[in-house]
Amino acid sequence: MEIYKDALEEIKKIEGKIAERIITSPQGAEIVVNKRPVLNFSANNYLGLCNHPKVKEEATKIMSSHGFGMGSVRFICGTQDIHKKLEKELAIWTGMEDSILFSSCFDANGGIFECLLSDKDAIISDQLNHASIIDGMRLCKAKKFVYKHMDMEELKKALEKAENCRIRLIVTDAVFSMDGDLAPLPEIVKLAKHYNALLMIDEAHSTAVLGKRGRGLTEHYGLIGQVDIISSTLGKALGGGTGGFIAAKNEIVDLLRVKARPYLFSNSVSPPIVGGTFGALKLLRESNQLVSKLHSNIKRFRGKMADAGYKLLGNPCCAICPVLLGEGKFASEIAEELLKEKIYVIAFSFPVVAKGKARIRIQISAGHSYDQIDHCVEAFKRIGKAKGILKPKKNL
Numbered sequence: 558m559e560i561y562k563d564a565l566e567e568i569k570k571i572e573g574k575i576a577e578r579i580i581t582s583p584q585g586a587e588i589v590v591n592k593r594p595v596l597n598f599s600a601n602n603y604l605g606l607c608n609h610p611k612v613k614e615e616a617t618k619i620m621s622s623h624g625f626g627m628g629s630v631r632f633i634c635g636t637q638d639i640h641k642k643l644e645k646e647l648a649i650w651t652g653m654e655d656s657i658l659f660s661s662c663f664d665a666n667g668g669i670f671e672c673l674l675s676d677k678d679a680i681i682s683d684q685l686n687h688a689s690i691i692d693g694m695r696l697c698k699a700k701k702f703v704y705k706h707m708d709m710e711e712l713k714k715a716l717e718k719a720e721n722c723r724i725r726l727i728v729t730d731a732v733f734s735m736d737g738d739l740a741p742l743p744e745i746v747k748l749a750k751h752y753n754a755l756l757m758i759d760e761a762h763s764t765a766v767l768g769k770r771g772r773g774l775t776e777h778y779g780l781i782g783q784v785d786i787i788s789s790t791l792g793k794a795l796g797g798g799t800g801g802f803i804a805a806k807n808e809i810v811d812l813l814r815v816k817a818r819p820y821l822f823s824n825s826v827s828p829p830i831v832g833g834t835f836g837a838l839k840l841l842r843e844s845n846q847l848v849s850k851l852h853s854n855i856k857r858f859r860g861k862m863a864d865a866g867y868k869l870l871g872n873p874c875c876a877i878c879p880v881l882l883g884e885g886k887f888a889s890e891i892a893e894e895l896l897k898e899k900i901y902v903i904a905f906s907f908p909v910v911a912k913g914k915a916r917i918r919i920q921i922s923a924g925h926s927y928d929q930i931d932h933c934v935e936a937f938k939r940i941g942k943a944k945g946i947l948k949p950k951k952n953l
């Protein structure tokens with residue numbers, strides 16, 4: 558056991574303490590941590606649906622009619638009418654022919670490549686893609702090409718190198734969660750067409766976030782139906798339960814149903830989760846109010862932070878707003894100070910992000926009020942001045 562103790566010490570030395578903070582309230586804009594109410598700016602709860610009455614109502618309704626669990630994988634006796642209905646709804650929502658549910662998006666990404674690609678094929682992946690994509694790639698025998706983050710020249714070169722392969726599959730996160738930037742989808746779609754490659758995007762951080770109706774990066778760029786495969790999660794903006802899905806053409810979805818190992822060998826998504834997701838999708842279909850509230854919150858936060866003199870990374874319309882702070886220790890200190898001001902945030906440092914680029918990642922939600930956003934900005938300003946990050950502005 559000394560081996561594991563040493564390994565743990567080694568990780569702690571590099572990454573600092575990794576204690577989980579215990580929350581005793583539902584997930585939301587305000588949560589209770591250590592008996593103290595704090596404002597939460599660290600959740601993927603982009604639309605504030607984790608504890609939304611309509612989502613809970615639908616989850617409860619389905620739990621009454623269809624029970625709590627399935628106790629089976631889909632193909633044995635784990636498929637209910639509601640699973641089929643949700644798969645149809647998600648397909649329509651994403652503008653694809655069909656979709657297939659998984660226990661998580663991690664499983665969806667973990668299982669897909671092995672099904673679709675052989676050693677005659679190539680997979681071409683952005684360097685900063687999510688861990689689940691990287692693991693999925695490890696499990697398949699295709700030739701692997703990794704291009705520099707969002708570098709279209711390198712992507713093009715990889716496509717040329719893979720020209721003799723049977724299938725070329727480009728895969729990219731839609732929103733990159735550490736930098737809050739968007740994959741340049743129009744350019745990638747063009748390259749995919751030109752080189753006759755399949756294109757898969759992972760919309761985990763953009764589903765129910767980007768696009769006027771929240772249909773994702775494809776809607777944001779007016780490219781619904783222009784990608785071949787979408788993977789995404791039910792565990793972030795769509796209510797934050799668990800579960801993931803892949804949406805694609807019929808033949809791809811059908812193949813995954815008989816071949817994807819996490820689908821064949823892991824339990825069905827539980828009925829209340831399916832119900833809650835119906836509730837989330839219904840809210841999104843009925844109105845774009847939540848999505849537009851999210852985006853006015855993002856604009857307010859990013860605008861006020863820039864005015865205060867902070868450097869924020871990422872795309873202006875991204876709900877992930879990384880505040881760049883430099884050294885890891887310093888970023889952690891600022892996070893501690895923010896917690897004293899009732900702002901719950903997490904600092905990210907090396908090796909999660911590059912050395913010297915430690916940051917606090919703020920995640921904005923439609924569930925935040927303007928007052929809560931402003932409180933966060935004011936706390937950043939006070940701490941920034943006290944710590945000498947923000948130089949007092951010259952009077953004009």
Ligand SMILES: *Cc1c(COP(=O)(O)O)cnc(C)c1O
Pocket residue numbers: 660661662663664666687689730734759761762789790791792799800801
């Ligand atoms: C969160 C995330 C996942 C994993 O989603 P789960 O449903 O929680 O497993 C996969 N890909 C990306 C890009 C993510 O951000």
